[in-house]
Amino acid sequence: MKALLRPIATLLFGASVALLAVIALPMVPMTGADPSVEVVTLPAAADDELAALDAAAVADLDPLAQPDDGSVPAEPPPPEDEPPVEWIEHTIAPGEALGRILPRWGIPPQEVWEAARPHVDLNKVQAGKVLRLHRGADGTTVDRLEYALSLDRTLVVEPDAQGVWRATVDVVEYERREGLRSFTVNRSLWEAAVQAGLRPADIVALADVFRYDIDFNTEVRQGARAELVVEELYVDGELRRLGAPLAVRFHNNGKQYVAIRFEGADGEARYYDASGHSRKRPFLRSPLKFSRVTSGFSRNRFHPVLKQGRPHYGVDFGAPEGTPIYAVGDGVVSWAGPNGGHGRFVKLDHAGPYDSSYSHMSRVSVKKGQKVRQGQLIGYVGSTGLSTGPHLHYQFWVDGRYVNPLTVELPKGGEPVPDTLAPAFAAHREMMLARLDGGEVQPAQNSTAVADLAE
Numbered sequence: 313m314k315a316l317l318r319p320i321a322t323l324l325f326g327a328s329v330a331l332l333a334v335i336a337l338p339m340v341p342m343t344g345a346d347p348s349v350e351v352v353t354l355p356a357a358a359d360d361e362l363a364a365l366d367a368a369a370v371a372d373l374d375p376l377a378q379p380d381d382g383s384v385p386a387e388p389p390p391p392e393d394e395p396p397v398e399w400i401e402h403t404i405a406p407g408e409a410l411g412r413i414l415p416r417w418g419i420p421p422q423e424v425w426e427a428a429r430p431h432v433d434l435n436k437v438q439a440g441k442v443l444r445l446h447r448g449a450d451g452t453t454v455d456r457l458e459y460a461l462s463l464d465r466t467l468v469v470e471p472d473a474q475g476v477w478r479a480t481v482d483v484v485e486y487e488r489r490e491g492l493r494s495f496t497v498n499r500s501l502w503e504a505a506v507q508a509g510l511r512p513a514d515i516v517a518l519a520d521v522f523r524y525d526i527d528f529n530t531e532v533r534q535g536a537r538a539e540l541v542v543e544e545l546y547v548d549g550e551l552r553r554l555g556a557p558l559a560v561r562f563h564n565n566g567k568q569y570v571a572i573r574f575e576g577a578d579g580e581a582r583y584y585d586a587s588g589h590s591r592k593r594p595f596l597r598s599p600l601k602f603s604r605v606t607s608g609f610s611r612n613r614f615h616p617v618l619k620q621g622r623p624h625y626g627v628d629f630g631a632p633e634g635t636p637i638y639a640v641g642d643g644v645v646s647w648a649g650p651n652g653g654h655g656r657f658v659k660l661d662h663a664g665p666y667d668s669s670y671s672h673m674s675r676v677s678v679k680k681g682q683k684v685r686q687g688q689l690i691g692y693v694g695s696t697g698l699s700t701g702p703h704l705h706y707q708f709w710v711d712g713r714y715v716n717p718l719t720v721e722l723p724k725g726g727e728p729v730p731d732t733l734a735p736a737f738a739a740h741r742e743m744m745l746a747r748l749d750g751g752e753v754q755p756a757q758n759s760t761a762v763a764d765l766a767e
């Protein structure tokens with residue numbers, strides 16, 4: 313099974329490590345320091361992260377992986393019909409700051425930075441991203457600067473009639489349609505999903521829909537099958553990318569999972585199973601987003617460091633140093649810090665009879681006594697204590713007894729659809745299940761169905 317899923321883990325780790333490297337780079341100009349340029353650290357916006365994942369992933373794909381019907385381009389097509397020659401595209405180099413780039417084209421960096429500040433701090437431009445500069449009529453000065461803030465939002469800075477630089481944000485207006493995608497896992501989940509037209513970000517979204525039920529790294533079996541009704545996002549009649557999964561049916565290891573996206577009275581969309589219970593559960597299946605099991609739970613195994621038979625009351629996830637570790641459930645931190653052979657260690661006391669713990673961390677991000685929420689970052693993978701290399705040793709307890717976290721029956725407790733919305737949910741579910749069965753998918757107007765039914 314490892315071979316099946318390893319490409320995803322490797323790819324995503326590669327991408328996030330590359331991203332971290334980008335973030336760590338100094339953003340100050342090397343010479344001629346501009347007073348407007350401060351030393352800053354770069355927070356990774358979720359969209360940026362996904363965009364970076366995409367870029368890295370697409371670069372790694374072999375030609376086989378491209379969808380052959382051309383339905384979903386791996387990269388969004390260029391925004392203009394033909395990039396006119398008046399546009400200069402400048403790829404930001406590592407360590408390069410606006411204070412060095414803009415003066416080359418006669419643009420005042422301080423003014424542009426101040427104009428853009430309500431939307432973004434341009435001192436934090438990311439290496440590898442592209443600045444688009446539009447050459448003015450005189451052919452030498454630049455009269456417009458564009459910088460992508462996310463997949464759908466672009467910062468535009470241009471001088472007004474008085475020559476004062478002003479910033480606005482262009483938001484892509486999509487026409488939303490519905491489409492069907494399906495795939496069967498043969499060699500790898502990754503390959504099958506990409507061939508069905510999913511991008512890395514879509515695979516992450518799919519894994520997220522089922523993160524309370526299935527660990528996509530360790531539990532997907534050969535022959536697993538996914539069927540999805542997805543939003544297709546069009547611009548000028550051209551498919552740009554996929555949006556959220558609207559309904560998913562996933563067959564794996566003899567079980568079938570259904571997830572229906574449904575908007576509640578509060579306007580927030582959540583995923584429900586076919587019986588109308590929220591897919592959100594008290595515990596995540598895994599504390600790492602992408603990883604692989606390198607050593608399972610065992611009451612007796614040969615310990616690689618101690619060189620003797622010893623039970624392994626946890627599961628080891630192989631992951632690079634620095635991989636984020638997330639709390640599997642709400643709880644209170646009962647231990648945070650060194651703990652003998654466990655190295656840097658965190659233990660969480662969850663509601664009911666449950667505890668979980670995380671060993672060998674490189675860094676601990678929580679304090680003893682602190683309350684944590686499910687999915688909250690609690691530390692990073694490392695190799696402290698009795699450890700042969702970076703990995704997470706993850707333990708789970710019920711009533712103070714070690715249990716196998718990969719097989720333990722976890723509490724369900726998914727909130728049901730509120731009574732007032734139950735009929736609307738039932739109608740919506742039937743419609744979505746029919747679509748998953750290959751029913752006609754009407755373009756365009758269906759995308760409002762979720763909201764209509766929810767009211």
Ligand SMILES: [Zn+2]
Pocket residue numbers: 607624626627628704705706
């Ligand atoms: Zn272990």
